[in-house]
Amino acid sequence: MDRRILQSPHKPPAAALLGLLAAGALALLAPQHAAWGVDPTQMPTPELQARYSGLTHELRCMQCQNEAIADSPVDLAADLRREVRDMLLAGKSDDDVRDFMTARYGDFILFRPRFAPRTAWLWLAPGVLLLIGAFVSWRIVRARIALVPGDNQPLEEDPGR
Amino acid sequence: MNRFALPVGVFMLLAVVLAIGIKHSPEKGLIKSPLLGKPAPQFSLPNLTDPARVVSSADLKGRWYLFNVWGTWCGECRAEHEMLLEVRRAAVVPLVGMDWKDDDAQALSWLAQLGNPYDAVAVDRSGRTAIDWGVYAAPETFLVNPQGIVVFKQVGALTPEVWMRDILPRLPRVAGKT
Numbered sequence: 001m002d003r004r005i006l007q008s009p010h011k012p013p014a015a016a017l018l019g020l021l022a023a024g025a026l027a028l029l030a031p032q033h034a035a036w037g038v039d040p041t042q043m044p045t046p047e048l049q050a051r052y053s054g055l056t057h058e059l060r061c062m063q064c065q066n067e068a069i070a071d072s073p074v075d076l077a078a079d080l081r082r083e084v085r086d087m088l089l090a091g092k093s094d095d096d097v098r099d100f101m102t103a104r105y106g107d108f109i110l111f112r113p114r115f116a117p118r119t120a121w122l123w124l125a126p127g128v129l130l131l132i133g134a135f136v137s138w139r140i141v142r143a144r145i146a147l148v149p150g151d152n153q154p155l156e157e158d159p160g161r
Numbered sequence: 162m163n164r165f166a167l168p169v170g171v172f173m174l175l176a177v178v179l180a181i182g183i184k185h186s187p188e189k190g191l192i193k194s195p196l197l198g199k200p201a202p203q204f205s206l207p208n209l210t211d212p213a214r215v216v217s218s219a220d221l222k223g224r225w226y227l228f229n230v231w232g233t234w235c236g237e238c239r240a241e242h243e244m245l246l247e248v249r250r251a252a253v254v255p256l257v258g259m260d261w262k263d264d265d266a267q268a269l270s271w272l273a274q275l276g277n278p279y280d281a282v283a284v285d286r287s288g289r290t291a292i293d294w295g296v297y298a299a300p301e302t303f304l305v306n307p308q309g310i311v312v313f314k315q316v317g318a319l320t321p322e323v324w325m326r327d328i329l330p331r332l333p334r335v336a337g338k339t
Binding site (some may be wrong): 062076080106136 | 167193194195196262287288289291292293294295297298
């Protein structure tokens with residue numbers, strides 16, 4: 001520990017830069033490494049692999065609830081990944097897979113809820129709140145402007161003058 | 162006075178919305194099954210006690226049954242077992258078990274040791290049928306009516322309270338049945 005801290009300032013700049021680059025590259029790779037650790041599934045084509053990866057990351061592991069099935073070592077997550085794989089290999093669309101999952105586990109299994117009458121306010125509320133916020137600040141700004149006499153000149157008792 | 166009206170009003174509104182959210186939030190992370198009110202999934206699986214035969218949803222058509230998902234690896238299932246034996250003794254509704262991702266030999270010795278409350282036990286080694294039922298944590302118990310519709314689902318152990326409150330009242334009178 002101590003030695004490393006003492007040594008690092010004496011490293012030549014090039015080596016330090018290289019180290020930084022390596023760390024950056026590792027950080028980029030890290031999430032994928034984590035996924036491989038749990039899920040070794042290889043799809044036959046890169047396109048299928050991408051869809052598989054996308055779907056397994058947007059489906060919730062129902063047992064752990066805050067993890068995607070792509071990242072969960074739980075048995076059920078492995079079973080659900082197998083379903084996703086088999087459905088994609090059978091030529092099903094991403095929406096087919098989502099429908100299959102929600103029919104069995106409900107909307108809760110989707111990390112990103114779909115836009116439906118039941119979830120509409122969930123999606124619209126942020127926009128509505130933003131509009132309310134904008135309206136309130138507009139009102140405040142207008143009120144403040146009205147307080148200042150029309151000419152808007154700098155204050156006369158400014159000590160710099 | 163007027164300056165406080167808006168913030169206080171917004172606060173009250175937020176409090177009410179959040180209170181409703183908390184009130185309606187699923188208890189202990191329990192998720193309402195989308196299966197409720199829908200037809201129970203079709204299945205046809207090997208019979209644990211008699212592997213030459215199958216347990217299938219088709220055979221269960223036309224009568225009430227409880228569908229209980231369990232496994233010997235599941236601690237809550239052991240806790241629940243006594244109640245299942247009680248259900249068996251009451252003889253009000255057939256109890257169909259599904260041994261979920263389990264070892265057959267272990268399952269058989271579990272039933273031999275603790276007693277077998279089931280009319281039939283289906284074996285789901287792959288976990289495929291459990292997914293169709295939307296099972297995510299054993300034990301889970303479903304009540305299915307003669308039309309094959311799931312009318313109630315219990316996640317977690319079947320307790321005497323659940324039996325009295327949620328299951329028994331839904332069943333037809335015992336007198337009418339026998």
